[in-house]
Amino acid sequence: xxxxxxxxxxxxxxxxxxxxxxxxxxxALAFAVLAVAGFFSPKWLVFLVTMAAxxxxxxxxxxxxxxxxxxxxxxxxxFAIGGYTAxxxxxxxxxxxxxxxxxxxxxxxxxxxxxxxxxxxxYRGIFFAMLTLALSMVTYGxxxxxxxxxxxxxxxxxxxxxxxxxxxxxxxxxxxxxxxxGMATAVGLLARVYFDSTxxxxxxxxxxxxxxxxxLGGSVRQAMAINFVLAxxxxxxxxxxxxxxxxxxxxxxxxxxxxxxFVFVAILAGWQSVAAVFVASTVLEVVRSFSSSYFPNTx
Amino acid sequence: xxxxxxxxxxxxxxxxxxxxxxxxxxxxxxxxxxxxxxxVSLIGSNGAGKTTFVNMxxxxxxxxxxxxxxxxxxxxxxxxxxxxxxxxxxxxxxxxLYGDLTVQGNMLVANACHDQQLSFWRPARRRAALDxxxxxxxxxRLLEHRERRVAELPGGTRKLLDIAMALTAAPxxxxxxxxxxxxxxEEKFPMMDIVMSALGQEAMTVLFVEHDMExxxxxxxxxxxxxxxxxxxxxxxxxxxxxxxxRRYVTGELVHG
Numbered sequence: 001x002x003x004x005x006x007x008x009x010x011x012x013x014x015x016x017x018x019x020x021x022x023x024x025x026x027x028a029l030a031f032a033v034l035a036v037a038g039f040f041s042p043k044w045l046v047f048l049v050t051m052a053a054x055x056x057x058x059x060x061x062x063x064x065x066x067x068x069x070x071x072x073x074x075x076x077x078x079f080a081i082g083g084y085t086a087x088x089x090x091x092x093x094x095x096x097x098x099x100x101x102x103x104x105x106x107x108x109x110x111x112x113x114x115x116x117x118x119x120x121x122x123y124r125g126i127f128f129a130m131l132t133l134a135l136s137m138v139t140y141g142x143x144x145x146x147x148x149x150x151x152x153x154x155x156x157x158x159x160x161x162x163x164x165x166x167x168x169x170x171x172x173x174x175x176x177x178x179x180x181x182g183m184a185t186a187v188g189l190l191a192r193v194y195f196d197s198t199x200x201x202x203x204x205x206x207x208x209x210x211x212x213x214x215x216l217g218g219s220v221r222q223a224m225a226i227n228f229v230l231a232x233x234x235x236x237x238x239x240x241x242x243x244x245x246x247x248x249x250x251x252x253x254x255x256x257x258x259x260x261x262f263v264f265v266a267i268l269a270g271w272q273s274v275a276a277v278f279v280a281s282t283v284l285e286v287v288r289s290f291s292s293s294y295f296p297n298t299x
Numbered sequence: 300x301x302x303x304x305x306x307x308x309x310x311x312x313x314x315x316x317x318x319x320x321x322x323x324x325x326x327x328x329x330x331x332x333x334x335x336x337x338x339v340s341l342i343g344s345n346g347a348g349k350t351t352f353v354n355m356x357x358x359x360x361x362x363x364x365x366x367x368x369x370x371x372x373x374x375x376x377x378x379x380x381x382x383x384x385x386x387x388x389x390x391x392x393x394x395x396l397y398g399d400l401t402v403q404g405n406m407l408v409a410n411a412c413h414d415q416q417l418s419f420w421r422p423a424r425r426r427a428a429l430d431x432x433x434x435x436x437x438x439x440r441l442l443e444h445r446e447r448r449v450a451e452l453p454g455g456t457r458k459l460l461d462i463a464m465a466l467t468a469a470p471x472x473x474x475x476x477x478x479x480x481x482x483x484x485e486e487k488f489p490m491m492d493i494v495m496s497a498l499g500q501e502a503m504t505v506l507f508v509e510h511d512m513e514x515x516x517x518x519x520x521x522x523x524x525x526x527x528x529x530x531x532x533x534x535x536x537x538x539x540x541x542x543x544x545x546r547r548y549v550t551g552e553l554v555h556g
Contacts, residue, residue, distance in 0.1 A: 193419075193420050194419050194420070196422050196423060196424070197418055197419055197420055197421055197422060197423060198410075198411040198414045198417050198418055198421055198422075198423045198428075199411075199417045199418060199419055200423065201407060201408055201411040201423035202408070202411050202412055202417065204408075205397060205408040205411070205412070208397050208398070208399065209395055209396075209397060211379075211395060212395040212396075212397075212464075213408075213412055214378070214379045214380045214383070215357065215379050215380075215383055215388070215389060215395070215465075216383065216388075216408070216409050216412035216413060216464065216465075216467070216468065217380060217383040217384055217412045217413050217468055218380070218411070218412030218413075218417070219380055
């Protein structure tokens, strides 16, 4: 206390906040390195990283919610909505653009999630987790029953186009890889900006002490609702990107084990680093890939 | 200042406010008007209804009856956030801080929450926010602790930070809940000097709950004494503290009877 009451020594002004300037350059560098490495890598590795980046986007949305102190166990729902939206657009409407499909998938997932956001923003802990899980399992049940959507088998879609051009057979996987890591880089950068913003800080504060946030004039429920919708967009985006590379969509996208994998990656990554989410997602994909090879039918 | 004069100029008015918790009467028929710029101390024994009254003003509790009006706006049914937006801020008996963040980080949280245009892209650690945080920390002589984690701070420093955070919103009404509780006898006056000096730069009305009558006598311009949820005295400190009811039920100088 004596230190508190002593005259404050002249303290130099705080150093200027570290510019966010380094993040875009690091992200661009990571994208460039991956793009070059992907060009020379075997197809199985390119596909693995594509899946890791797309799935990482879903986990990134979960991390955004985790920063506010809630963990959703039902991101499979938005993952499936994004995937089905992209696949249906492709098959029913003939919209095949590799950049447009994921964006529409993400937007549709956010649109479907938005009405639930005000309700879910009232809940915390296990209640939030179970409600999101319930939503995803209801979606799973619907997708299983709807024969028009392929029922339990799902359905296939063809190869997307890019700027109106058909992707060459030999390079289709690589181009989709570029699209996926490009979108992951862009969304990752935006997530970093958001996490460091005033809204991002309010989310972080809400995790520790909601009452104080309210007494300081911030809205915890608004923050939670916005985070839920943003996480849905990320989930839908990831789902559509996965579907484009897999060429197939099925109800298992919304099954609880799929949601569990996304949560596992988010927990593995923690809530501080955006890059860690994609690293953790890659680790899971590597484990899954080798498990499938060496221990078939046990994953 | 008589009651009539006070009501005319009051920025905060409570009309017949009552609150019960089961059979316990926490507030009964509270009528009070607080003029702009007053430094009002709320005194009373434990359970007298002081903090309940503060909690009703800030929206944490809703009165069972009566109305609370701030600058002509009925705030009785408003949520804490809405009341905060109208210019009411508070500190807590147990400081409500973010222990894992630094002192400066806590101030940035306060700044972010206060920001009317919460932005998705505006950095929380931008220059203007840092300067504002440092300015307030300097007023509370906390600048030297700026980079320390709150969990490492002593109790008095936390109290000051709690109040500094409340001031981020530049409120017109500030409520301090026992600002010197848990602070040692020799440190309470220097601490209150810092608080009052910091507040002196703002044209602010202050209500503070206090048990220490020396603090009350020195820093309050008016005293409102509570007992069993009712107001038993209201006036300048010298007068209010000298009433028989206050001496009997608050300070204990007279034996109950």
